[in-house]
Amino acid sequence: xxxxxxxxxxxxxxxxxxxxxxxxxxxxxxxxxxxxxxxxxxxxxxxxxxxxxxxxxxxxxxxxxxxxxxxxxxxxxxxxxxxxxxxxxxxxxxxxxxxxxxxxxxxxxxxxxxxxxxxxxxxxxxxxxxxxxxxxxxxxxxxxxxxxxxxxxxxxxxxxxxxxxxxxxxxxxxxxxxxxxxxxxxxx
Numbered sequence: 001x002x003x004x005x006x007x008x009x010x011x012x013x014x015x016x017x018x019x020x021x022x023x024x025x026x027x028x029x030x031x032x033x034x035x036x037x038x039x040x041x042x043x044x045x046x047x048x049x050x051x052x053x054x055x056x057x058x059x060x061x062x063x064x065x066x067x068x069x070x071x072x073x074x075x076x077x078x079x080x081x082x083x084x085x086x087x088x089x090x091x092x093x094x095x096x097x098x099x100x101x102x103x104x105x106x107x108x109x110x111x112x113x114x115x116x117x118x119x120x121x122x123x124x125x126x127x128x129x130x131x132x133x134x135x136x137x138x139x140x141x142x143x144x145x146x147x148x149x150x151x152x153x154x155x156x157x158x159x160x161x162x163x164x165x166x167x168x169x170x171x172x173x174x175x176x177x178x179x180x181x182x183x184x185x186x187x188x
Contacts (some may be wrong), residue, residue, distance in 0.1 A: 010123065013115065018069040020112065034101060036094040036095075041103065057135075057138055060134060064130070080107055089100055109146040120132050
């Protein structure tokens with residue numbers, strides 16, 4: 001799609017976000033399954049439902065434009081999700097893997113906030129006030145998700161990960177975990 005106008009750029013960026021959100025809908029259940037802290041699993045599960053609502057909002061915007069949301073692959077989200085998948089394939093302590101999952105999820109949230117901030121600004125400039133309001137709602141939700149992850153990291157997950165450092169223990173391989181959750185390791 002040629003980018004001959006701000007409107008073209010707006011539609012292009014919306015398609016990118018639409019694809020990104022749909023990739024995330026597929027990735028969040030895997031992240032929730034990989035998380036061992038119940039609070040983190042709940043945060044991923046909750047954000048999955050929020051993300052579905054965000055896709056519905058994007059559908060409304062595309063319907064208003066009379067444009068299909070399909071046709072663009074978000075390579076950035078693909079890479080961010082792949083990095084998150086690498087975390088779930090790692091061997092290690094539950095708390096440290098959970099901290100890594102939060103770091104991966106926050107990179108996703110920051111990418112989304114940047115994207116939604118841009119398209120919201122484009123919508124305002126192009127006179128699409130209704131779309132701008134919908135995009136602001138999504139931007140607010142992404143900010144809340146990031147804030148929730150930060151609070152979870154600072155109050156529980158990263159604290160527990162730090163406490164596991166330096167203690168003698170045997171890492172448990174993913175194969176020994178049956179490819180799923182990491183059992184708690186007894187420390188001496």
